[in-house]
Structures are given as C-alpha cells and as structure tokens.
Amino acid sequence: MEIDIIIEQSSMKVSIHTEKLEGEIPIFDTVLARHNESGGKIGKIVFNFDEVQYINSLGIAEFISIIRYFSGLNEKTKFKFINLDKKIAKVFKMVEMHNLADIDTK
Amino acid sequence: MMAEHMQIIWEKSVTSVHAERVKLIESTIFEIEKEGLSVALDKYELYLVLDEAISNAMEHGNKWSKLKTVKVEFFKKNDDSLIVSVYDEGQGFNSKNVGEKRSEDDRLSLRGRGIFIMQTFCKIEWNERGNNIRLQLPLSN
Numbered sequence: 001m002e003i004d005i006i007i008e009q010s011s012m013k014v015s016i017h018t019e020k021l022e023g024e025i026p027i028f029d030t031v032l033a034r035h036n037e038s039g040g041k042i043g044k045i046v047f048n049f050d051e052v053q054y055i056n057s058l059g060i061a062e063f064i065s066i067i068r069y070f071s072g073l074n075e076k077t078k079f080k081f082i083n084l085d086k087k088i089a090k091v092f093k094m095v096e097m098h099n100l101a102d103i104d105t106k
Numbered sequence: 107m108m109a110e111h112m113q114i115i116w117e118k119s120v121t122s123v124h125a126e127r128v129k130l131i132e133s134t135i136f137e138i139e140k141e142g143l144s145v146a147l148d149k150y151e152l153y154l155v156l157d158e159a160i161s162n163a164m165e166h167g168n169k170w171s172k173l174k175t176v177k178v179e180f181f182k183k184n185d186d187s188l189i190v191s192v193y194d195e196g197q198g199f200n201s202k203n204v205g206e207k208r209s210e211d212d213r214l215s216l217r218g219r220g221i222f223i224m225q226t227f228c229k230i231e232w233n234e235r236g237n238n239i240r241l242q243l244p245l246s247n
Contacts (some may be wrong), residue, residue: 056157056220056223094222100213
C-alpha cells in the first residue's frame with residue numbers, strides 16, 4: 001500500500017509510502033475515492049512526506065489536482081505538507097506551492 | 107533561435123512509458139559521467155532537469171503513446187556547456203509565451219511547473235515547432 005488515508009472528524013491525513021513521486025501513483029484518484037466513501041466535509045488535509053525523497057512536476061500535479069478539487073467544493077479546506085526533505089521543499093518553493101498550502105520541512 | 111548543429115556525443119531513443127523514462131534519465135546521466143563531463147549541478151538537480159524535459163516530451167508531446175518515441179542526445183558547445191537535446195513526436199507548441207510571470211489563476215494550473223523547474227537550473231530553448239527542447243548545462247571542468 002503506497003498511500004494510507006485516515007479521516008478523523010473533518011481532517012484527512014495522507015501518508016505516502018514511497019521514495020519517488022513521479023506521476024505514476026494515482027494519489028488524486030485515491031484521495032477522491034476515500035473522500036467519496038466518507039461523504040463528510042474535509043476541513044484540513046495533511047500530506048506526510050516522511051518517506052518521499054524525490055518529486056517531479058508530474059508528482060506535484062497530483063497534489064494540485066487534489067487542491068483544485070477541494071477548492072471547487074468551496075468548503076475552505078486547508079492543506080498542509082509535513083516532513084518535507086529540504087531538496088523537495090526547494091522544488092516546492094520554485095513552483096510556489098507555499099501559496100497554496102502550509103509547508104513544513106524535516 | 108536554436109544553436110547550430112554540433113557533433114553528437116551520444117543519443118538514445120525510447121518509447122513513451124514510465125519505465126523507459128526512468129531508464130532514459132539514468133542512462134543519460136551515466137553517459138555524461140562516462141564521457142568525463144561534469145555539469146555544474148548536483149546529481150539530484152541534474153536528474154530533476156532531465157526528468158522534467160523527458161517527462162514533458164512523453165506527457166505533453168507524445169501523450170504517453172507507446173507508438174511514439176522520445177530521443178535524447180547530447181553534445182558539447184564551446185567547451186563550457188553541455189547541450190542535452192530532447193525530441194518528441196508530438197505536434198509541438200508555441201514556446202513564445204514561456205517564461206512569462208505566472209498569474210493568480212495559474213497557481214492551480216496542472217501545467218507549466220516543469221518548465222519553471224528547468225529554467226531555475228539552466229537555459230532552455232525550443233525549435234520552431236516546439237517538439238525539441240535544448241537544455242544548456244554549464245560545465246564545471
């Protein structure tokens with residue numbers, strides 16, 4: 001299992017168990033399916049990058065898809081990335097992810 | 107404007123699938139090192155730049171068609187830079203607007219981030235059709 005998703009109250013925690021995020025893992029589809037199962041409002045989504053060592057723009061696009069989807073629901077969902085490797089944090093800064101989500105490095 | 111044709115040191119073509127994408131990135135880095143060429147990027151940055159160029163060619167150029175190939179070749183330019191050239195078989199695009207500042211609306215766009223990443227690390231240019239990107243990587247030796 002590459003993605004664990006836990007929903008507690010209105011908070012979704014997404015843990016990614018892979019070293020590389022290169023667009024091959026359908027993170028958006030997995031999050032969407034889990035959200036549809038739960039049916040509830042999601043106030044906050046936290047992505048745990050503890051095991052992730054590398055991401056490219058295809059991987060980033062998966063998270064943009066998630067942010068777009070929840071933004072479209074107008075539920076003021078907040079987004080947070082935690083445990084980012086410093087190199088990944090640098091890439092996130094290049095593409096201005098800090099304008100869309102809170103970002104915490106390791 | 108593209109640079110004039112130089113003597114190609116190495117080239118390889120693969121089909122547009124994820125597994126071949128990774129192999130093409132890794133073999134390009136291997137061959138650059140084998141030639142004794144040292145670019146002024148660390149290995150992570152070089153992998154990322156090549157990944158963005160090759161992924162862009164497979165995703166937006168060839169639409170991940172297994173029937174379409176992506177070719178990478180590299181050559182030296184003036185002893186101080188390495189040109190890595192990536193070709194796809196797509197229709198190309200208009201590269202004239204590339205590099206313009208992103209608007210508020212672009213923040214949630216699914217495209218364009220790969221180009222920003224590449225521009226952070228090297229000069230890039232396209233051919234007229236937009237199906238061949240050239241990365242100009244400074245050499246450190």
